[in-house]
Amino acid sequence: MSTFWQRFLGNPRVLLGLAWLALVLVIAVFAPLLAPNDPFEIVTDPFLRPFGEYLFGTDSLGRSMWAGLAHGARTTLIIASVATLASVAFGTVLGALAGFFGGLIDDVLMRLTEFFQTIPSFIFAIVLVAILAPSATSLIVAIAVVSWPPIARVVRGEVLSVKSREFVQAAVLAGQADLAILFKQVLPNTLSPLIVTGSLLVATAILIESALSFLGLGAPNLMSWGFMVGAGRSFLRDAWWLVTIPGIAILLTVLSINLVGEGLNDALNPRLADL
């Protein structure tokens, strides 16, 4: 049987996705070196076409699009990954407790999850950001609050199925305490679906972040891709690159994450991939 890495890296779609993500990551990490100026700084004339003096041209105020993209990658990636980590952590704990202890705890926690699931998530995010006042932190909070319920459901289902296996009973007989059983025996066996769901959640988080920034609800002092699309939309007919270039960046990044997520799923569940 081939190993996980062979199956994962042997998939051309995964390689494409990873290549793009690596590029974005490098640009995000080295943004201060690659584009030393403040992305909000006016560097030259407005509406310079791309691939001339400035790689991606300039926007309506004469700011470098390249600097915007590089620093925007930073913002987008940080906010999306921190929000995802927060929602995965919260959703995992909640789902694990609900699935493991069952009974009243399960009922209460799952009704809570359903409560959050029934609110349209994007509108909920807008409301949260509006209440908390736009900032990077409130974006993270808003995204995390609207995206944990699916994680909680996935983890609960997995915990329910894993906890009925005999090795859990064996741990009980060995005298292991409940929480130790949950975290050392049960949760490690729920990792595969959790990793897949979590990786796909990053893509959703990027979309929510971009959409909020597009509406002007983003972090005010941080350049982001969604903000660039929003600022450029009124010049769509005169300066197509203002919207198109950051738009393509969002599209490719979300697509890459989905490709990698699907690849993870196929590699972690080889039998399903075969069918």
Place this chain on the structure above:
Amino acid sequence: MSEPVLRIEALQVALPAWSDRPLAVDGVSLSIERNEILCVVGESGSGKSVMAKSILGLLPAPHVRVTGGRIVFDGRNLLEAGEDELRAVRGGRISMIFQEPMVALNPLMKVGRQIDEVFSVHTDFNAQRRRERVVELFRDVQLPDPESIVGSYPHELSGGQRQRVMIAMSLALEPSLIIADEPTTALDVTTQAQILSLLKELQRKHGTAILFITHDFGVVAEIADRVVVMRHGKLIEAGATQAVLREPREDYTKALVSAVPSLRPRHLAGPRAPAPVLEIKALDKTYGGRASLFGGRGREVHAVKQVSLEVPRGHSLALVGESGSGKSTLARCIVGLESGYSGEILLDGENIAGLTRKQLKPYRHLVQMVFQDPFASLNPRNRVGDIIALGPILRGTRKADAWERARELLGLVGLQPDAVSRYPHEFSGGQRQRIGIARALAVEPRLILADEPVSALDVSVQKQVLDLLDELRQRLNLSMLFITHDLRVAAHVCETIVVMCRGEIVERGSTAEIFANPQHEYTRQLLESVPGKQWDH
């Protein structure tokens, strides 16, 4: 002699590149005559199921494919037949019975309707005629009240009834060959006996040929006219059943035949020690539907009814019963996995009934369990050493010492000591069960509770595991409560037997007494059901 129904010539089936061997089936030739039951015997991985599936073109292509040979049915080579022709043969001329009827039946469709569909696809019967045929078939397979069962869903039937429905379906179009792939492995012994005799009777009545796949020579003795033995994809022995059972030629066949536990009872070993290790007094357990926040209560099941028994020190006691008899619930009560029961459980003289998990902790090491499913009972993410050392470490042993002890224990159960650093998936079912035994022994228990420890294993591996358990028990002077549905297994390892039926103990006594003179109707039925009882080696 007339033309055989099916002739397989030098069949070769290739496995995908990552498998442990290149060919699943390697040059197998056999033929089945009209009106004959041919048993194909082999352990899991011998290629017997792959061979059967290739007859009907059911291999999971493209990974597993036929690379050579011929399968001649009715003068046609099925391997060259097109998809349309194969479809006409499947169900119509050759039909198949699977191991797990619950999976093979569509859970959303009434069983009568599922057979009705066979007729509407393959025949031009009208609705009235189809319905009559379905009821007739259900009567044929001796389903109770055929008229009403037609309208039942698969989940409303018992395992045995579902298998009868499958048999009815396979008989629907009067096929000339039925392929039965371990059709009784998932069933209780008594149900297995009924299904086997039904198959035999129907086969005589309709003159059908049956290709019967099994790993159990007991079943072979019960049903087969002829038998072929397969190993590693090759056919290694073939002959008339009696000849193969009495005088197997190949060493492997000899091993398989002798692996079937004998019905000869063990005799009581040594005098009884005064104080029993485990004493259960009037244990009673009822499962009620849990009251949820919004729902009402579910129906109640009285799983264990006023059961009292004792396990003498240094002895082994078998608790025998079918699924649903309450024997596993009783076991779960003893090890403290259940709460909400009444009665007393005296372990080494101390009552542990109703203790909370924290209060139970000092008693945990006294009784340990060997589980049924070797694939579910070991955490796939932990190394074998971690699995075995967990109990001792939780009791305060230093990690290095616990791992050293795990190495010793692995040696004791017949595995390499360096297996500690490997993961469970690297081991076979029998080896995993040995790891499970090592884990149970790690905390030096007084009592081992074995819950169907061999029912998920091949017969040949069963015997090794049973012998190991028996030897260790005597060497370490342990007591054992052995839960099983198989009287042969019980006779092999236990001196005393307690028979449970519907939550109650219906008979108890020494193995020898019970086998010689069963008192209760149910015990007699269990004894009657042991496959291959007339043939005893």
